[in-house]
Amino acid sequence: MADNSRKAALPPLRIALAGLGTVGTGVIRLLEANGAMVAARAGRDMRIVAVSARERSRDRGIDLSRYDWHDDMTEMPAREDVDAVVELVGGSDGPALTLARRTLGAGKSLVTANKAMVAHHGLDLAELAAQNGAALKFEAAVAGGIPVVKGLREGAAANAIEQIYGILNGTSNFILSAMEDTGADFDEMLASAQERGFAEADPTFDIEGVDAAHKLAILAAIAFGCRIDFASVETQGISRVRAADIRQAATLGFAIRLIGMADTEEQEGMTKLLQRVRPCLVPKDHPLAAVDGPTNAVVTEGNFSGRLLFQGAGAGDGPTASAVVADLIDLARGEAGGETSAPFSVPVADLKAMPPADPSGRKGRTYLRFTVYDRPGVLAEITAAMRDAEVSIESLIQEGRSDDGSEVLVAMVTHEGPEGCVTKAIELLADAEGLTAPPLVMPILQA
Template structure:
């Protein structure tokens, strides 16, 4: 019998407990696929006495997670603590410095420190694996770094946050306001007590920056991701989008034009016929477009005990097989620092929602603002009124640059007929 791969596990929340259960339940199958047993030898978490629904009695308990990296009976450390800095980063550095492989689900740490950790892993001949960090159980990291390795990829995009997708789906299907759905999601455990990272798009931005590095051979540039969350999305937008043949989704989009890198997280109108539109509830979905393979689409559960544990153990199986490779698909020295693309010159169609005084001449004033900046209107709807009695006007533009549309909105906002800040959303046309 080959020697087992011995694991030190830091973090015993839902995902950590899921890893314990998965390795125990499928031990024989995993050993056959990995070529040797994968065994947990030591664990670390804040509370020794919490019931995690798994038998931990045979494992050595370590109070300081950083000690896992120095133990002789640990070959690989799995980090499920979370946080971009602090104990998780310390553990990552100590583990790789010791020449041991490191598996993590920590997208925030990778978005901020991934290049440094990847360089350290290369220097020490260790593996840095993170399939669980993006889209949970969906094997999108492996797809980009291995399955599409021969392709020039020009675009990767998708729904990368289950909480936002859950909220927007319930708003649409049950016709509920954003605040109501958010409160119920928090009560049910689908959203954190402080949901800012999810609903403000930060979580999606972390994941998008990692996907962009893998897809385009780029150095991670989280600071260059333009981020807009879903707080401003109202039930009226959901309804109007549906009337126009769209669903509103929080989309993370990265594009490489050969010279620059565009990265944005934003609510977008997705046509009903697009595969992203069919991903409902807490599902994640990712699309990647390669020059030879075309568009590949992945959908599944992006979070939770089972899917995330599955991705963690898949990484462990790779390490047990001796499959290593550079963390971001190529050596860090080969990654390119791509300059950010100029969003102002991007062309597309736009959804505009305005709250205006219900009086004669207002529509003419709005359309004049668009005309003045060279933007033409594809469709215009005026349906219902706000609680204050103002009219809601929705317009979809023909293709225009972002600069033209923003200039039009700025002109509209200067009008005393516009009683609330306009809302602009992009339309997904690919």
């Protein structure tokens, strides 16, 4: 006779939530709106028991009276009625890191959207989690609501990842695609992004590529089974991209996007890792060229799966809250921690350091833009440096002509050749009197 008895219901997953900004309040709203569905999918209820934020009196549009309030969020892991802590405070160090260490040290699981903390301290935290039988979850730290961490760790687990790259910062992508649409220059579109809430008052981390570099370092570690190495990410932002560059790229059949890219290469008898964040010219027929606005997209190239594209909202209360709660569902389903609990492709104890690769021998095409005085001999100076560095020029365009001999723009696209040759040419022009600013160098992404 079949046993139709039902298993005893699991107790609720009891959660402490630190940080009540847009994402933190988004988590509360999501659990209020979808609580029954989330519980059914998780196999148990989820219950927030304690919260903490900088300002208690601030009106957040939600009822916080149901939860215990902590002025010091780092006290919450010590509560006996807390199973997991959600950290949404931000910052690579300070109270967020203290909270993370105390949570994992107490054997309680941590869910975080803090990409800076994971990029700088993720491996130490993963080791602490493994030592104490806890889980470290950070799907929301990379690309907001896009399940790329889970996609890499689970969906693409049968593949050797050959390359991972994509648009990892919504602010920069909004600015570049708005420059495309309007013909306006960078400063005007940055101001527009700030007015619409897509850029911070201090946008440096976004427009100079640091935010994307944090995410890339995490993705590279997952994709290639290596230790996170944020310090080795070569980073160049978009603040020097002009409307003229956008026009020239479009004329040539490209869009300009800030691309984070990582891959490996065998050099000197060992596997080395190249990680870069740079504005690139993307062919119009490539999927990333069509990604506009504050959207993120990640492309992986697997040796059997081929190209996989993950695309969606990279920030915002709803998408990021969705990723946070997805991690909580994993915990509720029984991911109790241990060596395989951190979302890397191998146990954290097996993660190896990969030395940075030398890119000089890599071949590709490059877009170079020079800001020069409009006077005789300047173009000859540039082309002589290209000749001496063995850079072959495919096309050359001068943007306008000044009436007073002041600066004009000269843009060129190279034939395919070693990257080290372009680097040498730029070095030869370092003291060129005809240049009014350092050249802007943007690689052309291979379709």
